[in-house]
Amino acid sequence: MQEIFNFHISSLNRDVGKVANFVRMLDMPERISTDGTLDFTKGIIAENISFTYPGRDNFAVKNVSLTIAYGETIAIVGENGAGKSTLVRLLTGIYRPSEGKVTVGGLDTNKIAPKSVYQGISGVFQKYQRYKMTLEENVTISDTDMEIDRARVESALKQADAELDIELDAMLSPEFDGIDLSGGQWQRVAIGRGLYRTSGFIVLDEPTSAIDPIEETQIYEQFQRLAKGKCAVVVTHRLGSAKLAHRIVVMDNGEIVDVGTHDELLTRPGKYADMWAAQSQWYER
Numbered sequence: 001m002q003e004i005f006n007f008h009i010s011s012l013n014r015d016v017g018k019v020a021n022f023v024r025m026l027d028m029p030e031r032i033s034t035d036g037t038l039d040f041t042k043g044i045i046a047e048n049i050s051f052t053y054p055g056r057d058n059f060a061v062k063n064v065s066l067t068i069a070y071g072e073t074i075a076i077v078g079e080n081g082a083g084k085s086t087l088v089r090l091l092t093g094i095y096r097p098s099e100g101k102v103t104v105g106g107l108d109t110n111k112i113a114p115k116s117v118y119q120g121i122s123g124v125f126q127k128y129q130r131y132k133m134t135l136e137e138n139v140t141i142s143d144t145d146m147e148i149d150r151a152r153v154e155s156a157l158k159q160a161d162a163e164l165d166i167e168l169d170a171m172l173s174p175e176f177d178g179i180d181l182s183g184g185q186w187q188r189v190a191i192g193r194g195l196y197r198t199s200g201f202i203v204l205d206e207p208t209s210a211i212d213p214i215e216e217t218q219i220y221e222q223f224q225r226l227a228k229g230k231c232a233v234v235v236t237h238r239l240g241s242a243k244l245a246h247r248i249v250v251m252d253n254g255e256i257v258d259v260g261t262h263d264e265l266l267t268r269p270g271k272y273a274d275m276w277a278a279q280s281q282w283y284e285r
């Protein structure tokens with residue numbers, strides 16, 4: 001009895017905090033914003049942006065300026081906590097900069113309604129959802145406006161290297177009489193979901209931790225081909241994948257410390273050359 005009682009009291013304590021946060025969010029005023037249409041040929045432009053998380057003193061992103069041209073793929077690399085994911089959230093309009101300005105497809109993320117920005121963006125993040133639905137639904141849920149096209153689903157899964165030898169109708173949940181996938185297989189399905197969505201700006205923020213470095217590079221090669229008519233950003237710790245991008249942005253402590261192609265960055269001493277020296281053996285077979 002004591003155990004049951006303690007268990008409930010502790011979860012109650014935790015849940016009260018969650019409910020309080022939720023109610024606080026509902027009470028927040030709607031930001032006045034306008035709708036607009038994205039034109040990705042104008043690229044993605046960040047001008048002197050900085051960002052601090054609430055309750056933190058230091059900048060997670062500090063005075064960053066970056067332009068991603070239409071058709072360009074940028075890789076963001078750096079150590080844990082360097083600010084890569086925060087920068088991605090700023091570039092996609094999920095966060096708004098505390099200072100500076102981000103323009104996505106010609107629209108200022110500070111002024112525009114989020115739904116206008118999200119409409120043209122596809123993102124696959126480190127934390128992704130495993131839907132207890134069929135394989136097909138797990139892919140097509142990213143673009144529910146589009147009529148389901150099985151050939152497109154299969155092609156997205158192929159590009160994500162997720163040909164799993166199971167039917168598209170297979171239920172991905174043992175609870176509902178279906179099957180479960182491994183971590184790496186789930187990640188591939190999540191990447192397939194991101195590729196399926198119609199977008200002019202696509203982001204992969206390290207959704208490949210459970211996939212080995214050489215296979216990850218193969219997925220990114222496919223991605224690079226697919227991103228030709230888009231703006232694209234990949235965040236990765238693994239430089240074999242970053243190498244494929246048109247430009248590599250090196251971050252440290254919230255700042256951009258270097259930008260260049262793989263070959264250019266290797267010609268100068270610095271964080272990138274050090275990381276490459278530590279990792280190059282991953283790509284030898």
Ligand code: ATP
Nearest residue numbers: 053054056060078079080081082083084085086087
């Ligand atoms: P990783 O490679 O580990 O994913 P990263 O380069 O993507 O790291 P960020 O996740 O952008 O780095 O984090 C940058 C800084 O912001 C870190 O100091 C981190 O502790 C802090 N941070 C990240 N998310 C939050 C949050 N939700 N609340 C408060 N601080 C955060």
